[in-house]
Amino acid sequence: MATAAAAGTTISDLPDVILSNIIAAVSDVRSRNSAALACRKWCLLERATRAAVSLRGNLRDLFMVPNCFPSVSALDLSLLSPWGHPLSSASDPALIAHVLRHAFPSLSSLTFYARNLSTIQLVASQWRSAEHVKLVRWHQRPQVAAAGDELKMLFSECHRLKSLDLSSFYCWTDDVPPALEAYPSLASNLTRFDILNPSFSEGFKSDEIKAITKSCPNLREFKAACRFDPRYIGFVGDEALVSVSVNCPKLGVLHLADTSVLLNARGDGFTAEDASINVATLIEAFSGLPLLEELVLDICNNVRDSGAAFEVLNSRCPKLRSLKLGFFHGISMPIESKLDGVALCQGLKSLSIRNVGDLDDMGLIGIGRGCCKLAEFKIHGCSKITMKGMRTLASLLRKTLVDVGVSCCRNLPARQCLKALEPIQDRIERLHIDCIWDSAQELEDDLDGVGFDLNCLDQDNDFDDDGMSKARKRCKYSYDLNMELDVNSNGYGHSVRTWDKLEYLSLWIAVGQLLTPLAQAGLDHCPNLEEIRIKVEGDCREMSRPREREFGLSMLVNYPKLWKMHLDCGDTIGYAHTAPSGQMDLSLWERFYLIGIGHLSLMELDYWPPQDRDVNQRSLSLPAAGLLQECFGLRKLFIHGTAHEHFMMFLLRITELRDVQLREDYYPAPENDMSTEMRADSCSRFEAALNRRQISD
Amino acid sequence: MGHSLLEALNVRVVGSGEKILVLAHGFGTDQSAWQRILPFFRHDHRIVLFDLVCAGTVNPDYFDFSRYTSLDAYVDDLLCILDALRIDRCTYVGHSVSATIGILASIKRPQLFNKLILVGFSPRILNDHNYHGGFEQGEIEQVFSAMKANYEAWVNGFAPLAVGADVPEAVREFSRTLFNMRPDITLFVSRTVFNSDLRGVLGLVKVPCSIIQTAKDVSVPASVAAYVKNHLGGRSTVHMLNIEGHLPHLSAPNLLAQELRRALPK
Numbered sequence: 001m002a003t004a005a006a007a008g009t010t011i012s013d014l015p016d017v018i019l020s021n022i023i024a025a026v027s028d029v030r031s032r033n034s035a036a037l038a039c040r041k042w043c044l045l046e047r048a049t050r051a052a053v054s055l056r057g058n059l060r061d062l063f064m065v066p067n068c069f070p071s072v073s074a075l076d077l078s079l080l081s082p083w084g085h086p087l088s089s090a091s092d093p094a095l096i097a098h099v100l101r102h103a104f105p106s107l108s109s110l111t112f113y114a115r116n117l118s119t120i121q122l123v124a125s126q127w128r129s130a131e132h133v134k135l136v137r138w139h140q141r142p143q144v145a146a147a148g149d150e151l152k153m154l155f156s157e158c159h160r161l162k163s164l165d166l167s168s169f170y171c172w173t174d175d176v177p178p179a180l181e182a183y184p185s186l187a188s189n190l191t192r193f194d195i196l197n198p199s200f201s202e203g204f205k206s207d208e209i210k211a212i213t214k215s216c217p218n219l220r221e222f223k224a225a226c227r228f229d230p231r232y233i234g235f236v237g238d239e240a241l242v243s244v245s246v247n248c249p250k251l252g253v254l255h256l257a258d259t260s261v262l263l264n265a266r267g268d269g270f271t272a273e274d275a276s277i278n279v280a281t282l283i284e285a286f287s288g289l290p291l292l293e294e295l296v297l298d299i300c301n302n303v304r305d306s307g308a309a310f311e312v313l314n315s316r317c318p319k320l321r322s323l324k325l326g327f328f329h330g331i332s333m334p335i336e337s338k339l340d341g342v343a344l345c346q347g348l349k350s351l352s353i354r355n356v357g358d359l360d361d362m363g364l365i366g367i368g369r370g371c372c373k374l375a376e377f378k379i380h381g382c383s384k385i386t387m388k389g390m391r392t393l394a395s396l397l398r399k400t401l402v403d404v405g406v407s408c409c410r411n412l413p414a415r416q417c418l419k420a421l422e423p424i425q426d427r428i429e430r431l432h433i434d435c436i437w438d439s440a441q442e443l444e445d446d447l448d449g450v451g452f453d454l455n456c457l458d459q460d461n462d463f464d465d466d467g468m469s470k471a472r473k474r475c476k477y478s479y480d481l482n483m484e485l486d487v488n489s490n491g492y493g494h495s496v497r498t499w500d501k502l503e504y505l506s507l508w509i510a511v512g513q514l515l516t517p518l519a520q521a522g523l524d525h526c527p528n529l530e531e532i533r534i535k536v537e538g539d540c541r542e543m544s545r546p547r548e549r550e551f552g553l554s555m556l557v558n559y560p561k562l563w564k565m566h567l568d569c570g571d572t573i574g575y576a577h578t579a580p581s582g583q584m585d586l587s588l589w590e591r592f593y594l595i596g597i598g599h600l601s602l603m604e605l606d607y608w609p610p611q612d613r614d615v616n617q618r619s620l621s622l623p624a625a626g627l628l629q630e631c632f633g634l635r636k637l638f639i640h641g642t643a644h645e646h647f648m649m650f651l652l653r654i655t656e657l658r659d660v661q662l663r664e665d666y667y668p669a670p671e672n673d674m675s676t677e678m679r680a681d682s683c684s685r686f687e688a689a690l691n692r693r694q695i696s697d
Numbered sequence: 698m699g700h701s702l703l704e705a706l707n708v709r710v711v712g713s714g715e716k717i718l719v720l721a722h723g724f725g726t727d728q729s730a731w732q733r734i735l736p737f738f739r740h741d742h743r744i745v746l747f748d749l750v751c752a753g754t755v756n757p758d759y760f761d762f763s764r765y766t767s768l769d770a771y772v773d774d775l776l777c778i779l780d781a782l783r784i785d786r787c788t789y790v791g792h793s794v795s796a797t798i799g800i801l802a803s804i805k806r807p808q809l810f811n812k813l814i815l816v817g818f819s820p821r822i823l824n825d826h827n828y829h830g831g832f833e834q835g836e837i838e839q840v841f842s843a844m845k846a847n848y849e850a851w852v853n854g855f856a857p858l859a860v861g862a863d864v865p866e867a868v869r870e871f872s873r874t875l876f877n878m879r880p881d882i883t884l885f886v887s888r889t890v891f892n893s894d895l896r897g898v899l900g901l902v903k904v905p906c907s908i909i910q911t912a913k914d915v916s917v918p919a920s921v922a923a924y925v926k927n928h929l930g931g932r933s934t935v936h937m938l939n940i941e942g943h944l945p946h947l948s949a950p951n952l953l954a955q956e957l958r959r960a961l962p963k
Binding site: 545577578579580581582584585587588591595598615621622623626627629630644645646647649653685 | 726727732733752753754755756757847850851854855856857858860861862863866869870873874876877878879880882915941942944947948
């Protein structure tokens, strides 16, 4: 709030209309809440201008649904409590629908948990003018519906639908084509369609992709999980790819990914089988999509020598800003200083490459030279990349690169990776690395001879129509990387590294490994780090008790501004109750991971407990509940699994806690009658107890 | 009391058929432990499932420390449930402590049960002269001290950190699930479990019994099954499963389901 002291005017002198516009422009929820608390007028204005609401709260307290948001056009009902509960089996579904409709009369965008057909009918019929719908369902698709029935129900109610998001909706691929066929005019009006969903066991086949794109010629955004593997009948190959570009020429965003990729498999190099996709096809497809801004082709088999296709991409799709590729080889194989392939896509702001088996340091440097506006760069599973190549890339892109992710690259364990990013350590804002710890000895070897002689192209070269540079000014460019090494040395030959702008850190770590070496590896000083995401993965069924008692979360105390954490142990597999003799229950592992979490001043935590796959159980154990309860400043806690009432009640000891939910958002979410860990009644009792308390701010 | 008890203990009846099967879980788990056994019996039995009052899924306020001092109160709960559901005859399957509860219930109301199927049952787990229950006093003490440590921590607002894997291997299999409840309840019910001795009343059981045991259940030595068979008052048979572990309904549900099917009265 600026006050011009001399003139004595304050913000409250602004006419309401202007003030209302200002407040309307604020989108961050907490800021809006603060504004609403400033004074009555601001509160009224804030309420009147809020456009999006995500409704939390228990269905039993329906009478408390706020009526004060007349301008809401985007409503999210998917997080109502009990989470995942079908609205249509509440005691008075018609009343619920009526109350919600009355509170939010005109919606253009609607998100809800579509547990079953009757819920879809109940909700969709209230807001028939909705243009954007997102269906959410992590529970298994009910058996009763015939293929497509659920979507047909939705289409029959919401005629004006333009955008449909099924990326979190557990259904079958068979459900989609019949619904589109039954409502051809709706289909042809669709501009956004998202069926990129990891729950599909197989992904869409070629015929299905062709049919879908043919029904929806006006698509601007299309995301689909496909079956690319040529060993399967009906796999998506050349024909389907071309048909996408022919049927939907207006596409600006295209994501096609193989379902196996969506399940986050880690690996590197080449696969045994090649994909059945020709470079010529790619060129043809790209030529048909001139409006393309964002492209993802994440497939599961090799496409060799694909560089030529990407050279064309740059000229055919001049608006392309974001590119993600998996298993496309040969995308950057520069010969001497001549750039090729992806490196010629100089308009790219975001590039993510996965499993490019033949990408080496020179290729990487080529990308750094060519894609000179890159702000985001992710690389996964490229075994030939080393610290030198990565470091040179970082230096080349120093002016623009702020978001980097390196994973599953054999020659880039944590320390090497952080060393490679030194040139941008004062600029980088978001980072992902794998916590693969190596010995310090390897680092010593790398300190010598880090310099590269580069012939670099002048930055403002023109490129003619087919993407090749016209004028090539040869300049001897010698970059001495040793220059930066000894700054801030603490006298022990080990420099203290400050990552000034780093706000978000994502880590992958194998089960059983410790977190504590992180500071030593190079992330010693991150004064502005606010958010961290840690993913722990592996099978602890064969592992003996960890030698250390704790994983090392306490070391995160080094980052003073850290307040938000995702701790994802969901892909850690073990035994909940049935560990054979000599092996450890998951309760021991949860204790190992969570010790020390109370020392961090977290305000928001998302936690995925480890799972016992045999019984589809991801559940909080006693030490986990006890350790979570020690996070005294926690305001929001979301547990992505189940917990029973006794343990949930522990959490009431956290005085600041105001928003808690158990969200079983994994496939398949356990059906309530098979897993009694968190029953609707327990949930209600817990939430009632939570809400009864006084909140200090 | 009847109807509110049905709600409080999450009583559910699933499946269809004329015969009634009651599945009762042991301490430290809840009725979801039977989830993979259910499919084998749903089509020809009405199955009654419920949670013990100390289970994690039951509102902890219901655990009355002055009432649940011995197993008799649990027996009363069971009989109340069956009465509230108007069941006059059923087959009862009980695991571990619920097997004990079933035995006591059948002594009180023999007409109610046409068969008892006891999974992982032991009349007394502490060794005695001439009786090998499986555990020595010293081993039990170690379990209790872990539980006491948890209790102290919990009462003082700290995290209870002792888990099943911390106790000696000999007692681990039996006690690991006990650490799955609120620490004060755990400590309290464990005393009941470890102190119970049913050897004296086995002769009073007239209902026919099937004793199902795993070959390598560290908690229940093989000799216990023979002891029980010899001392039960009615007809009884022993079925050994060639697997290890104290929780066959979780670790080997297919095998257990087959064995249960064989043990059911025709």
